[in-house]
Amino acid sequence: MRQIFNALLKYKNTSLFLGLLFISLLIVNQRSFYHKSVFSKIGLGISSNFHGVSKGVSEYLNLRKTNVDLVKENNKLKILEIIYLQNQVLKQKTLDTFNFEVVSTKIIKNSFNKANNYLIINKGYEDGVTNDMGVISADGIIGIINQVRAHHSSVISILHQDIKVNVSFKKNGAYGTLSWPGIHPKRMTLDDISTINSVSVGDTIVTGGMSAYFPFGIPIGVVSKFVQPKMEGYYQIEVDLFSNLTQKEFAYVIKNKDLDEIKKLNNDVSN
Amino acid sequence: MFQTNTKSFLQFTFLILLQAFLLNNVNLFGFLNPYIYLLFFITYRFDNNPTLLILIGFVMGFLLDLLSQGAGGHMIASLAIAFLRPYIIQFSFGVNSDVSMGMVRGTSLSNRLLYLAMMVFIHHLILFIVVYFNLKSISVIFKYTFFTTIFSFILLWISLSFFKTRYD
Structure with missing residues (x-):
């Protein structure tokens, strides 16, 4: 605790400056529509980047499940393809065998x-x-x-x-x-x-x-x-x-x- | 001490009123306004409490913004200049940075010019960056900073000569 206070006292100018800067930014955000829009744009950029990163991580972690799903999907499509091909053959066969x-x-x-x-x-x-x-x-x-x-x-x-x-x-x-x-x-x-x-x-x-x-x-x-x-x-x-x-x-x-x-x-x- | 504080308070009030009601309406060449209130930060005694100056800078900028309908440019710029002032003093005066009234007497001219120029330039740069707050208008920011710095620098140098005569 004492060390924290010492550190605070040591950097009291910096911390005061940063605190007041934060307050000023809040005031600016309140007072000016233009600055507000810029701030919200910056915030959006940061949050979208962050979400992009977290999305990438979760996608990587879900790769196993995704692969299983894709294999299922492939099976389905393969069956459809086979049916389609069979139909084609059958149609030709029908034409050939029609007397x-x-x-x-x-x-x-x-x-x-x-x-x-x-x-x-x-x-x-x-x-x-x-x-x-x-x-x-x-x-x-x-x-x-x-x-x-x-x-x-x-x-x-x-x-x-x-x-x-x-x-x-x-x-x-x-x-x-x-x-x-x-x-x-x-x-x-x-x-x-x-x-x-x-x-x-x-x-x-x-x-x-x-x-x-x-x-x-x-x-x-x-x-x-x-x-x-x-x-x-x-x-x-x-x-x-x-x-x-x-x-x-x-x-x-x-x-x-x-x-x-x-x-x-x-x-x-x-x- | 009491006298010094009273003097500082009067100076503070006078500079704010001067800046808000007179100098903000100068509009030299259509866009140049000198920012004389910097005089307070420049002449603030070097050995006085820097933490107090940060608070004063914040309040001064806040009042100026209120009086001139600004968004918050003066607030952030004067807060920053109050915070950066010890480093600027160290940089420009070097070994003489412990001279309490360094800006007025006891230091060389080149040191004083450097100190004044840096204070004005940094303050104005931050001010215009906050006012425009857009990377696309960086050329406008530098143009305004440059010309306003010259204007303010001249006026501040003239004002400082009054201080000198008073303190002599």
Whole structure:
């Protein structure tokens, strides 16, 4: 204690000066807005520097935790990358393994008011169109090619009493055969659906995979009416088409790459 | 002793009033104001209590700032000059620094000139640094310090001659 007092007495001028200087600075800070702003700027600089240093220290001390977090993040990103790459491969694979080729075409002539209707399209064998290809529109199927010229082909419309298309229910995959009774251009009949399958009005009908002409799953229409037989057997189902075949302009020809193979197989089996 | 203190007090009051109401309105060439109140610090007896001078310097600067609406430049400058005065005396008078009325008699002219110049220059430098308080205006600070130092130096030298005749 005595030493402290001695030291204070020894440096009494200096300590008095420093104390009074501190008081003066306080007074200056009070009296002048300009000086106040300068002081606060200096204070901000000092405190931000100090915080920068302490922040750096704490960051260094947290490096282990940060590394763990980064590794976790990397794992997540790696998984996403793998999924992304797989998707890319799958997409390419899907394109490669898709058995159908599509040729866009324009309908030149269309008929719908006869018992057996045909269409003419403006693509022929020079465009790669051959017999027995399916023709679809944006919202359903149109028919099957039966004659081919160099730049034109004729199409048997599904509004033809001889054509029968393999279709199935979208909800349960029950197979049946779609045909046109020859009355109304939007109304088709669906046969060969066994009564062991449940049917209700509004069920969606899509093309079935049994057909060599059309890929599986093209929406065709909905069930509008059905009659259940008294005994076990087959429903009598009426289907409304999605597409209005009286107003078609554009169509797509679908070429099944494996058509020859399937035909050969069919022949082998039947022989 | 009592007489000396009374004299000092009167001198103190007179210098503050002179400075605040007359000399701060001189504005020579538009910006030069001499700071004659430094006379108190210059003529303060060398053997008097330096701690008391620090307190007096603080109070004097504070009063001057109050009277001239200053921010605190006079306060800090006079406080600093009161604190630094013993070192300046040592530096400028050397072995003669124990002569109690060194500024008025008993020392050589060159020593007195050096002492006066250093007191004025350091005081003015601190004063303008505090007033401008910005590193960007360092050239303005030095310009004002330089010219005001010359002006104050001349006036103080003239005033000191009155002291000399009175003490002779």
